[in-house]
Amino acid sequence: MSYDIAVIPGDGIGNEVVEAVEPLLVDVAAAHGVDVSTTWFDWGSQRYLDEGALMPDDGLDRLESFDAILLGAVGHPDVPDHVTLRGLRLPITKGFNQHVCKRPSYLFEGVDSPLKGYTDGDIDLVVYRQNTEGEYADVGGREHRGFENEVAVQASVFTREATEAVVRPAFEAASERDGKLTNVTKSNAQAHSMVFWDDIVEEVSEEYPDVEVERLLVDAASMDFVRRPDEFDVVVASNLFGDILTDIGGIISGSLGLAPSTNINPDRTYPSMFEPVHGSAFDIMGEGVANPLATVLSGALMFDHLGEDAVADALHDAVAAQLADNDAPRTADIGGSAATVDVTDELTERLI
Amino acid sequence: MSYDIAVIPGDGIGNEVVEAVEPLLVDVAAAHGVDVSTTWFDWGSQRYLDEGALMPDDGLDRLESFDAILLGAVGHPDVPDHVTLRGLRLPITKGFNQHVCKRPSYLFEGVDSPLKGYTDGDIDLVVYRQNTEGEYADVGGREHRGFENEVAVQASVFTREATEAVVRPAFEAASERDGKLTNVTKSNAQAHSMVFWDDIVEEVSEEYPDVEVERLLVDAASMDFVRRPDEFDVVVASNLFGDILTDIGGIISGSLGLAPSTNINPDRTYPSMFEPVHGSAFDIMGEGVANPLATVLSGALMFDHLGEDAVADALHDAVAAQLADNDAPRTADIGGSAATVDVTDELTERLI
Ligand SMILES: CC(C)[C@H](C(=O)O)[C@@H](O)C(=O)O
Numbered sequence: 001m002s003y004d005i006a007v008i009p010g011d012g013i014g015n016e017v018v019e020a021v022e023p024l025l026v027d028v029a030a031a032h033g034v035d036v037s038t039t040w041f042d043w044g045s046q047r048y049l050d051e052g053a054l055m056p057d058d059g060l061d062r063l064e065s066f067d068a069i070l071l072g073a074v075g076h077p078d079v080p081d082h083v084t085l086r087g088l089r090l091p092i093t094k095g096f097n098q099h100v101c102k103r104p105s106y107l108f109e110g111v112d113s114p115l116k117g118y119t120d121g122d123i124d125l126v127v128y129r130q131n132t133e134g135e136y137a138d139v140g141g142r143e144h145r146g147f148e149n150e151v152a153v154q155a156s157v158f159t160r161e162a163t164e165a166v167v168r169p170a171f172e173a174a175s176e177r178d179g180k181l182t183n184v185t186k187s188n189a190q191a192h193s194m195v196f197w198d199d200i201v202e203e204v205s206e207e208y209p210d211v212e213v214e215r216l217l218v219d220a221a222s223m224d225f226v227r228r229p230d231e232f233d234v235v236v237a238s239n240l241f242g243d244i245l246t247d248i249g250g251i252i253s254g255s256l257g258l259a260p261s262t263n264i265n266p267d268r269t270y271p272s273m274f275e276p277v278h279g280s281a282f283d284i285m286g287e288g289v290a291n292p293l294a295t296v297l298s299g300a301l302m303f304d305h306l307g308e309d310a311v312a313d314a315l316h317d318a319v320a321a322q323l324a325d326n327d328a329p330r331t332a333d334i335g336g337s338a339a340t341v342d343v344t345d346e347l348t349e350r351l352i
Numbered sequence: 353m354s355y356d357i358a359v360i361p362g363d364g365i366g367n368e369v370v371e372a373v374e375p376l377l378v379d380v381a382a383a384h385g386v387d388v389s390t391t392w393f394d395w396g397s398q399r400y401l402d403e404g405a406l407m408p409d410d411g412l413d414r415l416e417s418f419d420a421i422l423l424g425a426v427g428h429p430d431v432p433d434h435v436t437l438r439g440l441r442l443p444i445t446k447g448f449n450q451h452v453c454k455r456p457s458y459l460f461e462g463v464d465s466p467l468k469g470y471t472d473g474d475i476d477l478v479v480y481r482q483n484t485e486g487e488y489a490d491v492g493g494r495e496h497r498g499f500e501n502e503v504a505v506q507a508s509v510f511t512r513e514a515t516e517a518v519v520r521p522a523f524e525a526a527s528e529r530d531g532k533l534t535n536v537t538k539s540n541a542q543a544h545s546m547v548f549w550d551d552i553v554e555e556v557s558e559e560y561p562d563v564e565v566e567r568l569l570v571d572a573a574s575m576d577f578v579r580r581p582d583e584f585d586v587v588v589a590s591n592l593f594g595d596i597l598t599d600i601g602g603i604i605s606g607s608l609g610l611a612p613s614t615n616i617n618p619d620r621t622y623p624s625m626f627e628p629v630h631g632s633a634f635d636i637m638g639e640g641v642a643n644p645l646a647t648v649l650s651g652a653l654m655f656d657h658l659g660e661d662a663v664a665d666a667l668h669d670a671v672a673a674q675l676a677d678n679d680a681p682r683t684a685d686i687g688g689s690a691a692t693v694d695v696t697d698e699l700t701e702r703l704i
């Protein structure tokens with residue numbers, strides 16, 4: 001098989017990890033008889049600073065024919081965060097109906113969790129995060145009602161279609177894994193949106209009688225990711241709650257530098273997008289020390305999505321073996337002092 | 353001085369901890385020459401199940417003349433969470449302009465954090481949570497737009513007045529403590545409400561040139577409560593984000609069973625309310641094993657608010673001494689097997 005992949009390195013360390021990882025992905029695929037060709041797009045904050053837009057007006061049209069998109073990171077100290085979000089990630093995730101953000105948290109052997117010594121260290125969960133609406137709907141306004149009481153309103157919008165689009169794959173996954181789904185909402189305080197969400201989860205659950213559903217409020221869930229992370233299997237949550245939970249999931253499994261992410265268009269009419277969870281990290285930009293493994297694991301999830309299981313498994317297993325090997329180079333975020341390219345060089349050797 | 357305190361034990365273990373702690377608070381106050389008289393209200397979910405309302409229509413009128421309110425917990429398996437919230441806590445916090453929910457997270461000597469062995473164990477932070485609006489505004493609706501696209505909308509409402517009402521005390525506290533304030537928002541994804549919030553924080557910061565302000569997104573902040581909890585001092589956040597962060601704050605400092613909470617009316621025109629962070633915990637109800645210390649510490653914060661520092665300090669110091677004492681009784685949530693009353697009996701002995 002052959003695939004055309006759009007590559008958007010973006011900002012900051014996004015460039016460093018994507019540049020280090022892209023050749024590895026192409027070569028490993030080739031070693032498995034899978035032909036990958038990549039097209040690079042220099043979209044991101046620098047383009048915004050130079051030309052006034054993070055991507056061109058016809059950006060989605062240019063991306064649409066690709067089989068998948070590999071993204072580095074977007075975010076720049078000189079550009080407000082909401083400008084970068086509205087200028088690139090939101091248009092792509094919303095425009096391509098990438099309703100599902102699937103993010104595994106997995107504690108690899110050889111990696112220290114801050115919870116080491118407290119849990120058994122058995123963290124292997126996956127969060128299905130709604131990815132196109134909810135608290136990110138970007139609806140609202142700000143009004144002056146006299147000096148004393150200026151008001152801002154931010155509306156979350158939840159549709160049945162886009163909610164079902166993430167709830168159903170979460171049940172699918174739970175039924176293939178341990179048969180347990182944790183549904184995270186805040187139905188006590190946000191009864192309009194979250195009771196709606198709970199109702200949909202309950203309806204869909206009838207199609208999956210083998211899956212046991214646990215309900216948790218987001219505050220309790222955030223606490224329980226620390227208190228009893230080994231008890232979670234599949235978690236389904238809104239856009240904002242999924243965002244929060246997956247950052248906690250990242251740190252309890254050692255580092256955001258190991259956390260991959262996917263933005264999946266469930267009906268496959270559009271390309272899906274794969275990226276590390278970490279951001280552009282300008283504080284370490286240019287030093288060549290960013291952890292490339294989150295991007296490698298995102299690549300593995302990309303091949304998994306494309307149906308190239310052998311490539312996906314090879315990548316995942318090589319990362320696991322390298323992390324378990326105390327003598328292998330590792331970056332500072334997981335206790336080493338190696339450079340980004342040392343890690344990908346070693347991984348390439350293991351793989352090819 | 354003498355004080356009239358309204359006591360609402362509420363549901364589940366709320367009753368158990370309040371019954372165990374109230375006499376202790378009254379006696380310790382008396383030992384310091386402070387006269388406390390309490391009036392009990394049997395409001396809560398049982399009243400709702402029997403009579404259709406958690407509290408009477410004139411509930412606020414009945415509470416208004418008290419100097420403070422001590423609440424146990426509200427929540428019942430047979431009553432939807434949003435019914436209990438709208439039926440008691442929201443009317444009180446909103447009705448009495450209790451804009452500030454101040455919640456310390458403090459890791460006592462003798463208590464194990466799940467992060468033990470990872471951090472130095474030096475956790476001493478306080479969250480100022482907006483308590484009357486924001487994501488809890490309870491504005492929204494649900495609409496059918498044909499079967500395929502039913503929609504629910506939940507609006508967050510932020511006013512300048514109620515935002516300043518929590519931001520200013522947070523700066524006050526930061527300027528009295530370590531001079532560092534962490535402002536937690538999600539301005540990238542919720543630009544309407546959160547940029548407004550950020551603007552207010554920036555404006556108020558001009559009055560406190562001695563306070564250094566750090567900005568964090570809520571996902572990063574949730575992660576950093578685990579990654580580097582010792583670096584936080586004063587944190588200011590919206591209603592929802594404060595809710596999430598204080599549950600994480602509770603677990604990293606050992607247990608929600610040690611986490612106190614306050615609902616403060618900053619201009620003191622109405623009574624403030626004090627309560628443990630933990631809920632009604634029906635799973636352990638009736639066993640007499642709930643940790644009473646969160647309620648004791650909430651009582652300490654109550655006396656602190658009333659200006660009775662000697663009583664507040666005595667309570668806090670006795671809790672600290674008892675937790676540091678390996679031979680003292682402790683409840684199951686912090687590794688012991690003692691009953692609720694064993695803990696309060698021992699504490700009474702230490703104090704009187
Ligand atoms: C960059 C930001 C908008 C994004 C999000 O909140 O979705 C990030 O935190 C993530 O988790 O991918």
Ligand SMILES: CC(C)[C@H](C(=O)O)[C@@H](O)C(=O)O
Pocket residue numbers: 188189219437595629
């Ligand atoms: C009971 C619930 C409504 C409440 C909240 O979300 O505020 C609780 O979680 C808390 O933190 O006190």
